[in-house]
Amino acid sequence: MSNTFTAPVDAAELTSALIRCPSVTPEEGGALVLLQAGLEAAGFTCTRIDRGGVSNLFARWGDKGATRTFGFNGHTDVVPVGDADAWTVDPFGAEVKDGQIWGRGATDMKSGVAAFVAAAVDMVAQTPPDGAIIITITGDEEGDALDGTTAILDWMDAENEQMSVCLVGEPTCPNEIGEMMKIGRRGSMTAFITVTGVQGHAAYPHRANNPIPALARLVDRLASHTLDTGTDHFDASTLAVVTFDTGNPATNVIPAQCKATVNIRFNDAHSSASLSEWLQSEADAIAAEFGVQIDMPIKVSGESFVTPPGALSDLVAAAVAAETGMQPELSTSGGTSDARFVQHHCPVVEFGLVGKTMHQVDERVEISQIHQLKQIYARILADYFA
Template sequence: MSDTDAAKLTADLIRCPSVTPADGGALDVLDSLLSGAGFTCTRVNRGGINNLFARWGDKGHARTFGFNGHTDVVPVGDESAWTHAPFGAEELDGILYGRGATDMKSGVAAFAAAAVDFVQSTPPEGSVILAITGDEEGDALDGTTALLDYMDEAGEKMNVCLVGEPTCPENLGDMIKIGRRGSMSAWFTVRGVQGHSAYPHRAKNPLPAIARLMDRLASHELDQGTDHFDPSTLAIVTIDTGNPATNVIPAECKGTVNIRFNDTHSGESLSTWLKDEATKVATEFDVEIAVEIKVSGESFLTPPGDLSDLVSTAVQAETGVTPVLSTTGGTSDARFVKDHCAVVEFGLVGKTMHQVDENVPVEQIHQLKRIYSRILSDYFA
């Protein structure tokens, strides 16, 4: 019986300096492992991004389980602040260190190892798909979306998908993500007329306008939450004028907000609200306000049911912990997968992700592999 070492595979992946958009050889490592186990591997590269699609079993089988994850990582920052080399994959006292140790090379290694061992030891009546991207930490324009576009064109289909992102806040097993809030940002540029501060009547000061607009937006209650989501939030993230003079009224200033929204709203409905508020303030202060909006992802929910039950059962069996079904946190590539099939997320504890000396307990990698293995076994039972 095959016994692929998920911790060793994690270390091999960490040694690949795959800071977005660089691949650093990470997908070569996975391609070699999966091809050797009978997976058909296809490189789906787009826009300078490397992605890997791997399938075991017949194409288009009615019962297909999918995993999704990423091998790209965020920059290391000040390397001199690291106690352990960011891409050294050093293990000390049962802890494996390195960029991507938590987010999420360990998750990819765990589900790849589980999939390889599963199809070799108990070949299922169905297919197993791994969709692995190198563009999750960046703009995500040519990563999982490229893989899903390829699948659509090639007639490939996952019936359900598990994204292996870190989901647990404190202990392995304590949280499964069944949805995510939507995310969007809006940039406001207020244009007035520059003038001398001693003669404000000869100018149009954009600063009171941006102050009023930001206050209106931040003071507005978007909603009170829903059955599965916390209340939506709006945060003012910057107000910029760049005016070093105390005797000059500037001609222009800018403000930016970020909104995390639940299923009460859509990106479109919130965009309309933001533009309406900007128009009201522009009229009140007799200035021009330009609005630029980017919706990073819509809110979504996979209602509790067969898929979340499948994952919960495996988590409980392997950890003794009953996971909470949650929609908290930021965005993930599940926001793209949800348009293809039912999707949930489950992975490691995320406390050290993106931090200096990012790390993961080696035993937790093995434990995560056992959870993924049980999920596969139960799904195809």
């Protein structure tokens, strides 16, 4: 595909070009270079915001400080291919067959980036809006997300760049395009629990202090606890035990140490701080009961948030309904996304394609859906600036 984007931009061709860029986190792979060249040729002012070995792109059409500024956010980094021999196509070949484009990132989310870039370029070329359009694209959404969208937003704050509202183009629909949009996301945190006792011979348990019963009791108490029953916009919070390990191959040895990991997905009834306090209180009680030491570092991936239904969700829902005939469900389900960072900057919602094959072997996207998504984004822009 040419580095010059000429309206009307073919979003499917752009998707293919992006898939051919092997941008596995944190490699840029040529994807942002391609987008920057095309956007600059279309009249956007572009800035590369690279931090911590991560490549990011900021692009604006229109005046800085415009009264109305519509923002798009997305990512061009992708998860690793995995077992390359399990693929039936070249993961970075963008092969077209059965009306689909195949390759890593086809669904998550190079098609979404291509669709909103194409819609934005077409609008500024054909019906220049009274306002500004900002596009922010990161190369660190699938990684630790420490130097991706957060780096862009830090730079925007320093440069007084402001989005009035933002749409994140992540895949949001379970089965059919148009059925779901996201107005928030659950928070996510992980506790890494290590219980230390005293090693000993299994025949003389009184001379040891077995950490396994202590950890089993703690894990049971955590997993059996009802965090909540849901809130106005969220389902009930969940806690999942994802590992329980001793690493002990011997049958006649009581180990000195064992470990478990729990992941909590939480709604707006909690914060990571309140849940951390609860986890620690439970650990302290078990440590005192069993006479063991419990260490429990906690990693917080994001807090829960919701953009209350209103002008932005109405705008997106109306465009989706007009183009698909479906009224999207306003959901907060699923994992985390970079909307958790954007929500500190401006109101944000998410809408994108069907996500059935994301992160899978033979990831692929319906070509017809890419064109449909571009039309939805184009209608959103037209209605926003009307």
